[in-house]
Structure formats: C-alpha cells, structure tokens
Amino acid sequence: RLKKEVASDFRLSSLLKEQLRERRRTKMLENGYQSLSRSQQFDWFSNCEEPAVRLQPIRAQDKVLYEIYKPDSKPLTLMLPVNTSVQDVMSAIVKPGGDHILVKMNSTGERAQLKLDATAFYTALGLNERLFICTSSQVEQLMPLKEQQGPEQGTTDILEQMGSKDIANELTNYDWELFTAMHEVELIHYIFGRHKFPGAITANLERFVRRFNEVQYWVVTELCLCEDLVKRAILLKKFIKIAAVLKEQKNLNSFFAVMFGLSNSAVQRLYKTWERIPSKTKRIYCAYERLMDPSRNHRAYRLAVAKLSPPYIPFMPLLLKDMTFIHEGNPNYVEKLVNFEKMRMIAKTVKIVRGCRSQPYVPSSPQRGLADRMFLEGPAARISTYSDHGLPLRSPSNIRHYIQNLKKCRMA
C-alpha cells in the first residue's frame, strides 16, 4: 500500500509544495531587494525623463500582448493570458469552424504549425520567430516579415558616443531585472516540461534566455553592419572592453553572450578588423575565450565561477544543460520510489541560482565624472532620429533605452 502511495505523483508534488513555501520566502527577499535597488542612483537624471520603471515578473494570470500576423503581414494585437492555449488564441481571432491554423515562422521562412493544445507558446518564441494565422491552404504563401530580416543599418554612430562602461552598466542593470524576475521554480518547470505542472509558466526564464541570444546577435549585427574598417575595429575593441567590464561586474551571462557574439564565424572571419586590434586587447580576448572552452565539462568556467561571491549572474546555458543532463539521464522513480538522489542533484543546481541572488545587487551609479569628461571631449552630436528628447546619447536614460531595445540581424 505504501508503495502505491509513493509511486503516485504525490511525492513530486509535495516537493513542489516545499518549493512554494520557499518561493514565498524568496519573494520577500526579492521584494526587499527591489526597494533597495532603485532609489537614489537615478535621481541624477530624474528631471530628464519619466522615472525608471522596473521590469516586473510575469505571473501566470498576467495578460501579455500577443502579436499575430495575417498572411498579408498585417498584425493583429490582443491581450491574452500568458499561458493561453493555441485553441483559445484562435477562437479569439477567427470564427470557429474555419480551417485556420497558427503557424510560427522564422526569418529563413521555416514554418511549424502549432498544436491546438499547446499553451504559453508566445513567450517561448525564438528571437526571429513570429506567429501567423492563416488557413491551411495559405501556409505555403506565408513570407517572413521585413522586420524579421533585421536592421539594414548598424548603430555605430550611436555606440561610439557611449562609453563601454556605461553600456556594460546598463546591460547588467537590465540583466539583473530579468534575472530576479525569474523564479527558481521556473527552472524545474522548464526542465521537467511545463505541461507536467498545470498552470505553471516559464515566461520569465524564457525572457532571460531570449536576452542572451539578443545580446549575442546584437554584437554580430553591429560589427557586420559597420562598413568602415577603422570604425569597425574600434567597435570590435569596444565590445571586448564591454566584455571585460561585464566580467568584472560578475555578469557572466552577458559576458558570455558578448563573447559568443565575437566568436561567431561572421565576426571571426573579419581578418582585417582583428588585425587592427592592439595585441594587449587581443590577449585579453584570448584569455576570455579560454573560459568558453567546453573541454572537461567546462572546467575553465567552473573553476572561475567557484571563486566568485554573490551577487553574480551565472552563465545560464550551462546551468540549463546541467539540469537537462541530470533530468534526462535519471528516472524520477526507481522501483516505484522517488529517486531522491536525482531530486537532490536538481535541487543543488537550483540552489546555485539562489546563491547567486543571495546578496542584493546594487547598480553602479551613472558615472558622472566620466560622462562629463566625455561631454567636453566628444562632439556635441545629437541624433534626433534616435532621441526623441533631443538629449545627448550618452545620458544614462538613453543608453538604457538603447540597451533594452537592441537591434538584431536575422540569423539562424
């Protein structure tokens, strides 16, 4: 009898209940952290713009904006719960009984029809994927949107006005918002499969995962779209500098995102550009590259991260890989008993995330001195197409706006 009880899903769910209790506790911690994070730092420019709105965690009941395109590329926008099913989305936009289908398509035109019972699919979309609604006969005519092809022009002019440190600061500030918005239980849901936990969402984790790809393709896009060799070399050097600052800030996720962008073959093959990089910078880059080496189960990274104290942002892809490996390789039940050894291993990985956030992250304040200095040295350029306020590009608010709206090329 006991065995029967144990064999049921009960144990797993009680494990989750425990997580839930933890969740409340962590929530409080997070809240405490929130009030600490954005208080005085940004007063410096508060007269220039509306106060900074902190990114909020997405909750299961929350409605988010869905953008779904018709075959003629016209968008339909509607607010629906984040975990809506494909079926519900369809009945919200088309009459029942038609032979409509919901299709996701990436920038290369690859299409995949979504299954009717799939839920919370919107936040799981890839960087270059968009949703389309059409009849089954129209599928073949669907074309990727122009915006899916990415920008035609880079933003070198804007970037060269911003300091590497300021850019890195804003990247890290935003990453911390995304990272803390993610609840640790989302990792469990993501790895075990969201469908096994009715009502669970992984939207915050997905948003953070997406950010990694955004940052890396931003780096590739900017470098490849910069036509002038001299400017491109300066930009390349700047990205290496940004990586250095990110590493210093213990923001390993974006550090690796920038590094993976730089190691992309589209960037690696720019021989003439690399030639212009001072050997000192190149040495730094090579040292960082060694951290990306997956040899011996990412030994270089694991050794480096073991020395860090919180707060820090871990390299998420590796964390997800470790959890996947533990999950896929080990059964949940052994002889009808919960495989606690496995659950402990999963918990240990989740605790890494908890450890990372166990100390509050205090955003570094905008570098007044540096900004002032740049103000005097640099040309007083104002690019009106970019800044509606007509503010200098180097103002922290503009840098933040830029950082939160990175432009990426289409890339598979």
Added chain:
Amino acid sequence: MSETYDFLFKFLVIGSAGTGKSCLLHQFIENKFKQDSNHTIGVEFGSRVVNVGGKTVKLQIWDTAGQERFRSVTRSYYRGAAGALLVYDITSRETYNALTNWLTDARTLASPNIVIILCGNKKDLDADREVTFLEASRFAQENELMFLETSALTGENVEEGFLKCARTILNKIDSGELDPERMGSGIQERSPTLTSAHRPTQTGRPLQ
C-alpha cells in the same frame, strides 16, 4: 580502472531539444534504462572505452542537451570532434526538419572529415511516428550520413550507433583518409597515463 587505449575519439551528440540526446548518452555509458538500475549519475561528461575491430578506443562524448536554444553555444563544441550523432525524434517532424541546420553547423564548424551518424530516436513510440524510416534513410543517403533508428528507452541500436561511428573512423584511419596526427582531427593516439586521459584534444582556440 586502467585507462589504456589505442585511440581517443571525441564524439558529439547534437540535435533539437527533446530528442533524447542525453538519454542516448546515458544509455550508452551506463545502461540507465535497465529497470533494476538505481544508480544515479551527475553532470560529469561521459566516456567509455570500447573494443572496435581489435582496437581499444576511448569514446569521449560531449552532450549539448539543454542548450539548443543557444545555437552559438552548441557551436563551441564542434572543434576537434571526430564523430557526431545527429539525433531527431521520429515522433516529431519539427526535429526532423531542423536536421539541415544542425548538419550545416557540423559541416562548417567541425573537421571536414567528421563522421556523422543520423539517429532517429524514440523508435519505441512507433504509434506516434511522424517521420518514416524510408524518408529519413533517403535524407541520410543524400547527405552521406549513416542512419539508424534508436530507442534510448529499450536500448535498441544505441550501442550500434556509437560503435558504427567509431568503426567508420577507424576504417578511415586505416585507409589513410584520416590522419590522427592532424590537429583538430578529434583523434588522439594512445595516451596511457591517467592525467592525460581526460585531456582535451585541443584547448582554447588560436586567433587567426
């Protein structure tokens, strides 16, 4: 355990999320799905010494599971891989359609001599099949891949997949088509000491 072997091959397991890559690897390394097994293994990467055609070969297998959404991250694994298992799920056409992309990565980023075997996993779920054996074998033929349907659950063809790949690499070495001495070939010849047993074929990457 003695760590002597004639060759060390670096293998990759690649393919879309949820195709069972880790399961294949675990099955091969530890025979995980045996019902009586209650041994749990962690994240240390897998290797196993096998005997192929009279030679002892250590297969060092690198898994990319869980990182499929980070394309460029999985790309960092290719350097110096001698063989690859390209996995799709026979019950998911989406994972089959993605094969071309994975193949492009492997062909451009790994050594040109990389030996790839296509594995249609989840053979045990025949009732939910979305990709026929015939269709996949034609794809394999056109792209010069070996092909097997596997089941990480029952263990069917799992060992065969890895061994077939290893055997092909050995044949290529014998015929001179593959030179183990070349950097980045993903092959090391006999390195019997314990310390070097786990040494990667190549660390870091030179800047051009």
